[in-house]
Amino acid sequence: VTLSEGARAGTGRELGMLDSLLSLGGLVLLRDSVEWEGRSLLKALVKKSALCGEQVHILGCEVSEEEFREGFDSNINNRLVYHDFFRDPLNWSKTEEALPGGPLGALRAICKRTDPGPVTIALDSLSWLLLHLPCTTLCQALHAVSHQDSCPGDSSPVGKVSVLGLLHEELHGPGPVGALSSLAQTEVTLGGTKGQASAHILCRRPRQRPTDQTQWFSILPDFSLDLQEGPSVESQPCSDPHIPPVDPTTHLTFNLHLSKKEREARDSLILPFQFSSEKQQALLRPRPGQATSHIFYEPDAYDDLDQEDPDDDLDI
Amino acid sequence: MFVELNNLLNTTPDRAEQGKLTLLCDAKTDGSFLVHHFLSFYLKANCKVCFVALFQSFSHYNIVGQKLGVNLTVARERGQLVFLEGLKSAVDVFFQTQEEPHPLQFLREANAGNLKPLFEFVREALKPVDGGEARWTYPVLLVDDLSVLLSLGMGAVAVLDFIHYCRATVCWELKGNMVILVHDSGDVEDEENDILLNGVSHQSHLILRAEGLATGFCRDVHGQLRILWRRPSQPTAQRDQSLTYQYKIQDKSVSFFAKGMSPAVL
Numbered sequence: 001v002t003l004s005e006g007a008r009a010g011t012g013r014e015l016g017m018l019d020s021l022l023s024l025g026g027l028v029l030l031r032d033s034v035e036w037e038g039r040s041l042l043k044a045l046v047k048k049s050a051l052c053g054e055q056v057h058i059l060g061c062e063v064s065e066e067e068f069r070e071g072f073d074s075n076i077n078n079r080l081v082y083h084d085f086f087r088d089p090l091n092w093s094k095t096e097e098a099l100p101g102g103p104l105g106a107l108r109a110i111c112k113r114t115d116p117g118p119v120t121i122a123l124d125s126l127s128w129l130l131l132h133l134p135c136t137t138l139c140q141a142l143h144a145v146s147h148q149d150s151c152p153g154d155s156s157p158v159g160k161v162s163v164l165g166l167l168h169e170e171l172h173g174p175g176p177v178g179a180l181s182s183l184a185q186t187e188v189t190l191g192g193t194k195g196q197a198s199a200h201i202l203c204r205r206p207r208q209r210p211t212d213q214t215q216w217f218s219i220l221p222d223f224s225l226d227l228q229e230g231p232s233v234e235s236q237p238c239s240d241p242h243i244p245p246v247d248p249t250t251h252l253t254f255n256l257h258l259s260k261k262e263r264e265a266r267d268s269l270i271l272p273f274q275f276s277s278e279k280q281q282a283l284l285r286p287r288p289g290q291a292t293s294h295i296f297y298e299p300d301a302y303d304d305l306d307q308e309d310p311d312d313d314l315d316i
Numbered sequence: 317m318f319v320e321l322n323n324l325l326n327t328t329p330d331r332a333e334q335g336k337l338t339l340l341c342d343a344k345t346d347g348s349f350l351v352h353h354f355l356s357f358y359l360k361a362n363c364k365v366c367f368v369a370l371f372q373s374f375s376h377y378n379i380v381g382q383k384l385g386v387n388l389t390v391a392r393e394r395g396q397l398v399f400l401e402g403l404k405s406a407v408d409v410f411f412q413t414q415e416e417p418h419p420l421q422f423l424r425e426a427n428a429g430n431l432k433p434l435f436e437f438v439r440e441a442l443k444p445v446d447g448g449e450a451r452w453t454y455p456v457l458l459v460d461d462l463s464v465l466l467s468l469g470m471g472a473v474a475v476l477d478f479i480h481y482c483r484a485t486v487c488w489e490l491k492g493n494m495v496i497l498v499h500d501s502g503d504v505e506d507e508e509n510d511i512l513l514n515g516v517s518h519q520s521h522l523i524l525r526a527e528g529l530a531t532g533f534c535r536d537v538h539g540q541l542r543i544l545w546r547r548p549s550q551p552t553a554q555r556d557q558s559l560t561y562q563y564k565i566q567d568k569s570v571s572f573f574a575k576g577m578s579p580a581v582l
Contacts, residue, residue, distance in 0.1 A: 034514060034517040034518060034523070034544075034546070035544070035558075037518075037546060037547065039547070062480075062518075062519070064484070064488045066488075067488075086484060086488075087484055087488075088481075088484075089477075089480070090430070090477060090481075092430075092432050092435065092481060127518075131473050131476070131515075132473065168514065168515075168518050170510070170514040171511055171514050171515055171518070195557075
């Protein structure tokens, strides 16, 4: 999609931006918060990939396989491969069931696959990985996965890899989030108002200016995306148009304004510490006719006019 | 249990949902009345309750429980309640023989990495007893409160891992419920507590947040309760609902009313 195409198109192309997230490939960051959760959107995008015929791998660290698969019908569930890191991610039960290499090992194993079709990997969640793995290791792994087609020494043609990462914004500082953001081709930040969810989508296409757009949506019970125009006007909070805003300066007992003459007089006033050359000369040369100053003193009745210095008798 | 709170949450001991994690948090006020509510709620629902009580002593909860109609001593003797009294057993860590890891083993270790012994204690307490007869409906884990673990030196990620494992066992495997209290430090710069609070928030199905009033202390309105429902099993057209009520705590009950509608004001 070139820029001119995007500019020409109307709402039809804009509505499609959320739909076409996966077609770009690379890392798609889904940033959610406590109030606006992102797992439903993640599942909706996973369903979309599965319906397109892609193979979908899910690294499940936060919810059980049952819970993730809930709501999907069987033809979608057949295309989902769930790597379970929910039941025993840290190997506390000390059984042999633990998947070797942990989540990153599983991620690399997915990429070493032999079949060349497109693949979507859903990370549920990227926050869990970021809390348990060093940020640099995780970023290197994500970079290697999402830029696989440019990997040297790989003779077999490999299909497009899309990585959907669910990130809980409040859990991490700006450093790690910034690092992941710079790796991502697309960032979707979830938000909304009053029961209506929105997605702010920031798309970075190579050799093009980043584009961003806000899309209102809702997720239907079968996890399909329902794109919407936005909250209805009546529900938006705004001031009542029938009551005009009150001007508090109308009925005052004192005057807040200056007349024209007063304003001119104020503007032409020279500030006392503003030095102009005339003022400087006037201070250096005493004006002719200005006598030296006198002090006039009227003694009180009780004043003692003794001319002697009272400290004379001190023998220091 | 507070009947008015049950009405707000649209639940009763007979028909409570299972497999849910409820987060209680309090900011600038004391949210422990919610802990007492859920303790008596689940005991009345005939659940097997494991209570990790790190904040107060057993007698404290017992006294309040009796006002709410449950007897913790009897429940403990019957085997319905497994009570880990943190204040007392913390001392046992140092004076007990080292046969098996104590649930609060991390107090002894200089570099305790995880809360695995505490998790194993919980799992042992709530595992279904072999023998056929199911005396209790479903297991419930209650923790008061999680911020104490941070104060005792555990990292936020270690505590989150503990909650994760408890959730996997209690909520998913045993189809029980969890109720966790975490304090919200508010303005104080406590990054670890924020990570803990947000991490548990993201894992929870229901968040009850007790806040002090923004205008300060009031005799007739003790605070404000925000209720947030998350993670419905099916996404509904209307997103996560959030309700806010104000409350007043009395001797044996708590009354709730809409904002600004306190009986003292009307």
